[in-house]
Amino acid sequence: MATVEKRFLLQVPSATRNLALVREFVGTVGQQAGVNEADVSKLQLAVDEACSNVIEHAYGHDDTKEVVIRVSYDAEEIRFDVIDNGSGFDPKGIPQKELDQLIAERKKGGLGLRLIQTLMDEVHYEIGPGRKNQLRMIKRIHSQ
Amino acid sequence: MATVEKRFLLQVPSATRNLALVREFVGTVGQQAGVNEADVSKLQLAVDEACSNVIEHAYGHDDTKEVVIRVSYDAEEIRFDVIDNGSGFDPKGIPQKELDQLIAERKKGGLGLRLIQTLMDEVHYEIGPGRKNQLRMIKRIHSQ
Amino acid sequence: MANSFSVDKSVQGEVVVLEPKGFLDAHTAPEFEAAIQAQLDEGRNRIIVDCSGLTYISSAGLGVFMGFVEDVREGGGDIKMCALIPKVRQVFELLGFHQLFHIEETLPEAVDRFEKAPVWEG
Amino acid sequence: MANSFSVDKSVQGEVVVLEPKGFLDAHTAPEFEAAIQAQLDEGRNRIIVDCSGLTYISSAGLGVFMGFVEDVREGGGDIKMCALIPKVRQVFELLGFHQLFHIEETLPEAVDRFEKAPVWEG
């Protein structure tokens, strides 16, 4: 297990085809950090959701933009920062609708942020539209 | 195939355990760039060799340092920059010994730079000791 | 590769079975959406999604189920799922899908369910 | 995982067969080196490296062969290779290893080679 902090960074063009690479990256670093298999899957899903939001909402599928994923871990926890310099948004201003309501409205989404909250132990936003928007997600390490 | 340039970046702690992640990264990006399978293997090996050199020679296995791999590709070629801010070295000053001589001297290495030259179409060094040392490796894309 | 995805299709009487395989994420969801749309276009609205080959799903994949099911049900059909691997099942359950969809253990059970309850009644 | 590595060992008469499996790079080379060293420590110097399970090799892995072979040959033994997958064989050949090592297609051929030519004579 890690005693000092280890840091990784991945930067990819803002396109959904790169989500697979993002998940591989998260999986490898999570495993190396000593995260158990079930939690590694949760990390992959949470970071996928965060990056999917950047690709779709922050950059509107403009693949000349880039998504940055920063990871660091020590013995206690693993931290992911998903960073964009796109539009930004007010996380508190997003209505959290129930699934039955979303279905009644024929919505194809609206579950990503909730999923991230459920999968991770801590979620923080730092929003600076057009400059730097950062979603920080933290998970405690239970090595198994 | 790509019409505009696509750019990727991976940064990992300077430790050999991260070579596997580097190879996965190179493999995924190479595939996405349309490089044929045999050449993808060559890219993985060349970048592995370059990163192994940084980990061993530039940073002397100090895993608080970081190795940076930058990739970009377009329809014609794929370019890798392996970057460190370690000791640096004079690539022209490295004696290129034949394999039989290396074996006679019981050397366990000395083939990495030659392998990189053989595997890639172009290799360039920019050395700035303690600041920025960059090994640029270029391969033409033959999509198969 | 960790982003391969495909959808197999087979017809069992009045029921059509779609078998998504691989990774269902924001990249591949449009392909899955098209596969369901194609069934509706052919007038089939009794759809079983056999998830035995589905290794990964993100909310973009779940969104495909959400976007279609209301219309399908209003047309007298349903979308039912079966054979989820534990990792995928967990995502469905985390978000409460098991309360709004029939999710069966096996394909025969899902077919059976269509015979007994073609329309969703909760 | 793309960095898993292990070495199996079996003894066939006077010959020891080492079977490296997985990825042999700068990270795993020390483990392979230790496996060969252990044979020498036990007085075995007729070594076949069965590469059928070796999926990847970098120059750090090649260096293990280079570092040992001279001493092994001076001691009247040899290190011979067999059953390389094409991708791995290509790396050996790019660097000229096939001119300085016996590299056989199959394990029986490598065993046979040891009977006919226990010592390297080029």
Ligand SMILES: Nc1ncnc2c1ncn2[C@@H]1O[C@H](COP(=O)(O)OP(=O)(O)O)[C@@H](O)[C@H]1O
């Ligand atoms: N990185 C982001 N940049 C801009 N807007 C975002 C970002 N992430 C989320 N949003 C906003 O929050 C909303 C809810 O996101 P989410 O719960 O993931 O559902 P979905 O993405 O399926 O709409 C999005 O529709 C979007 O308006």
Ligand SMILES: Nc1ncnc2c1ncn2[C@@H]1O[C@H](COP(=O)(O)OP(=O)(O)O)[C@@H](O)[C@H]1O
């Ligand atoms: N990134 C680097 N930083 C410092 N020195 C380097 C670097 N890359 C290579 N070298 C020097 O070049 C030599 C030859 O490298 P190489 O051909 O890869 O063989 P090996 O690494 O096995 O010694 C090394 O021994 C080292 O002295």
